[in-house]
Amino acid sequence: xxxxxxxxxxxxxxxxxxxxxxxxxxxxxxSIYLPILRDRLPDxxxxxxxxxxxxxxxxxxxxxxxxxxxxxxxxxxxLARSSALAQSILTALAQxxxxxxxxxxxxxxxxxxxxKCLGRKPDRIETxxxxxxxxxxxxxxxxxxxxEAALARYCQAxxxxxxxxxxx
Amino acid sequence: MSKRxxxxxxxxxxxxRQALKASASGFxxxxxxxxxxxxxxxxxxxxxxxxxxxxxxxxxxxxxxMNGGPSHVDLFDHKPILNSRSGQATExxxxxxxxxxxxxxxxxxxxxxxxxWFSELFPNLSNHxxxxxxxxxxxxxxxxxxxxxxxxxxGSFQFVRPSLGAWTLYGLGTENTNLPGFITLNPPxxxxxxxxxxxxxxxxxxxxTKLGQQQIPAFYAALLGKxxxxxxxxxxxxxxxxxxxxxxxxxxxxxxxxxxxxEQEVYQPEIEGAIESFxxxxxxxxxxxxxxxxxxxxxxxxQLYGIGSGLPTDSFGRQCLLARRMVEAGVRFVEVxxxxxxxxxxxxxxxxxxxxxxxxxxxxxxxxDLKQAGLLEDTLVIWAGEFxxxxxxxxxxxxxxxNKGYTIWMAGGGVKAGxxxxxxxxxxxxxxxxxxxxxxxxxxxLHLLGFDHERLTYNYGGRDFRLTDVSGNVVQAIIA
Numbered sequence: 001x002x003x004x005x006x007x008x009x010x011x012x013x014x015x016x017x018x019x020x021x022x023x024x025x026x027x028x029x030x031s032i033y034l035p036i037l038r039d040r041l042p043d044x045x046x047x048x049x050x051x052x053x054x055x056x057x058x059x060x061x062x063x064x065x066x067x068x069x070x071x072x073x074x075x076x077x078x079l080a081r082s083s084a085l086a087q088s089i090l091t092a093l094a095q096x097x098x099x100x101x102x103x104x105x106x107x108x109x110x111x112x113x114x115x116k117c118l119g120r121k122p123d124r125i126e127t128x129x130x131x132x133x134x135x136x137x138x139x140x141x142x143x144x145x146x147x148e149a150a151l152a153r154y155c156q157a158x159x160x161x162x163x164x165x166x167x168x
Numbered sequence: 169m170s171k172r173x174x175x176x177x178x179x180x181x182x183x184x185r186q187a188l189k190a191s192a193s194g195f196x197x198x199x200x201x202x203x204x205x206x207x208x209x210x211x212x213x214x215x216x217x218x219x220x221x222x223x224x225x226x227x228x229x230x231x232x233x234m235n236g237g238p239s240h241v242d243l244f245d246h247k248p249i250l251n252s253r254s255g256q257a258t259e260x261x262x263x264x265x266x267x268x269x270x271x272x273x274x275x276x277x278x279x280x281x282x283x284x285w286f287s288e289l290f291p292n293l294s295n296h297x298x299x300x301x302x303x304x305x306x307x308x309x310x311x312x313x314x315x316x317x318x319x320x321x322x323g324s325f326q327f328v329r330p331s332l333g334a335w336t337l338y339g340l341g342t343e344n345t346n347l348p349g350f351i352t353l354n355p356p357x358x359x360x361x362x363x364x365x366x367x368x369x370x371x372x373x374x375x376x377t378k379l380g381q382q383q384i385p386a387f388y389a390a391l392l393g394k395x396x397x398x399x400x401x402x403x404x405x406x407x408x409x410x411x412x413x414x415x416x417x418x419x420x421x422x423x424x425x426x427x428x429x430x431e432q433e434v435y436q437p438e439i440e441g442a443i444e445s446f447x448x449x450x451x452x453x454x455x456x457x458x459x460x461x462x463x464x465x466x467x468x469x470x471q472l473y474g475i476g477s478g479l480p481t482d483s484f485g486r487q488c489l490l491a492r493r494m495v496e497a498g499v500r501f502v503e504v505x506x507x508x509x510x511x512x513x514x515x516x517x518x519x520x521x522x523x524x525x526x527x528x529x530x531x532x533x534x535x536x537d538l539k540q541a542g543l544l545e546d547t548l549v550i551w552a553g554e555f556x557x558x559x560x561x562x563x564x565x566x567x568x569x570x571n572k573g574y575t576i577w578m579a580g581g582g583v584k585a586g587x588x589x590x591x592x593x594x595x596x597x598x599x600x601x602x603x604x605x606x607x608x609x610x611x612x613x614l615h616l617l618g619f620d621h622e623r624l625t626y627n628y629g630g631r632d633f634r635l636t637d638v639s640g641n642v643v644q645a646i647i648a
Contacts, residue, residue, distance in 0.1 A: 064372045064441035066348060069449035074407040125428060133421045157418050161425045162439040
């Protein structure tokens with residue numbers, strides 16, 4: 001499952017002056033628009049069982065291995081997308097009240113995050129788990145920027161969850 | 169099965185499973201899910217060390233994969249008749265563009281007490297002649313790269329099947345739970361790519377972990393004027409944004425979310441796998457960088473393997489050294505793909521020595537190193553390509569693919585040392601004496617690891633599958 005576009009993103013076309021796109025891994029286009037180089041798949045696709053381009057594939061593999069976990073935990077792409085999601089959540093929150101303090105509205109944050117990521121509202125237990133995590137993380141940071149980083153870690157956790165990865 | 173709030177407009181998005189369930193399957197689905205769930209829950213713990221069918225020497229495997237098909241008639245299979253008739257027309261291979269015999273331009277000599285033949289291109293390896301078990305009569309089904317490569321790894325070119333490494337890990341389990349049990353170093357992205365290291369229907373933890381994937385194949389690199397990085401480090405092994413503690417609490421949250429979801433859904437085997445793989449990944453972050461860090465190796469070791477900036481043996485030397493470190497650390501199956509391609513359709517006289525130069529010293533060093541560390545006895549070292557090369561010429565200066573007869577060798581791990589087994593015809597085209605088919609080779613490897621290849625099976629789709637499928641005879645003669 002490719003963790004791509006969250007929120008509104010313009011669909012950018014790959015520049016044609018570069019025969020090989022500069023950074024397939026960092027591309028913000030939907031994967032359906034990406035060129036598929038037979039021997040050079042972007043990590044996000046290759047690691048998550050994209051069909052092998054040089055062979056006929058009846059059904060794709062469904063693997064679950066540490067390299068995928070490492071990609072979700074450490075790759076630049078996922079970290080950047082988590083920051084972006086955190087940013088968009090804080091923006092959504094601030095739309096109603098520009099001076100809102102995120103650390104006092106963790107439950108609302110959790111609801112927005114679940115809706116954006118998983119397409120549903122969290123139930124009581126999930127809200128409790130997640131907002132406890134957030135309150136803990138917020139407690140340890142003081143500056144606004146670090147609060148965004150803390151929220152980004154939470155967004156990354158959502159991206160890494162089984163529910164996000166496995167299409168129901 | 170899962171609790172959702174359907175009042176909210178967003179909530180009314182049905183999951184596809186729910187839609188199918190509600191509209192079509194009803195009670196049938198409920199029954200199935202109960203059955204499937206019970207199957208999932210009774211699967212035993214996948215990678216704890218297992219007992220073998222019978223005692224065996226080999227406890228781990230290092231597979232040196234010579235991608236492209238090395239020319240056996242120029243390396244190990246001495247064919248004086250081919251040389252004497254070089255340039256003459258021949259019937260063999262006429263339908264595939266061949267017709268003129270091409271002798272080997274390289275000098276052959278015998279080495280060791282066993283008198284194994286080596287060409288001049290492997291001077292270091294020939295010093296280890298008495299350790300090697302050479303099989304000159306290998307043969308396989310197809311002369312095409314993708315199919316032959318995949319078949320060498322999985323036993324089948326038509327279907328997606330678990331790889332040799334996955335079967336090994338499935339059979340033996342792993343000793344070090346902080347590292348993957350099956351690692352593939354510098355795997356090619358073509359020739360089937362991930363399929364060669366996949367676990368097929370076996371538990372996914374048996375899958376090979378790739379290190380140093382060739383990012384841009386040499387051809388593209390040359391075309392685009394970009395760097396061809398043949399052994400980049402392990403990607404994504406760490407990041408500088410999260411501290412270990414932050415990562416640990418993040419992982420705990422992921423685990424809580426996943427575990428909660430597992431309780432909600434009746435059948436979700438991927439979730440358990442997901443939890444497992446995150447935990448292993450977390451541990452790997454500490455252990456893998458230590459393993460990959462070669463900076464503390466002695467200068468003796470670096471010289472032995474030919475490691476040094478700018479040396480032609482540097483790349484493969486590092487990989488072989490890593491392989492030794494990995495098996496020492498408890499990795500069960502390490503596959504190393506040589507950073508040189510052996511597919512010499514053209515100018516073989518110039519190109520083959522280059523490939524040998526890059527690999528000869530590191531392989532010899534690996535054998536020396538394993539012996540010194542006392543590991544060679546129970547480590548099975550395999551050197552093999554997907555096929556060999558034709559005794560007739562192609563494009564005048566090269567050789568085409570030859571699947572009917574080629575050479576591989578094995579060392580350590582219970583094979584007879586200093587043995588040349590089987591033979592091809594007088595030209596080196598076809599295996600005639602004690603032919604060893606790919607399935608026979610696989611059966612023998614499993615035997616060396618302590619498994620009856622007919623009994624190491626996995627039930628999938630209603631039938632018991634095995635690496636050798638419905639074929640394969642163990643070659644008893646090469647077992648010590």
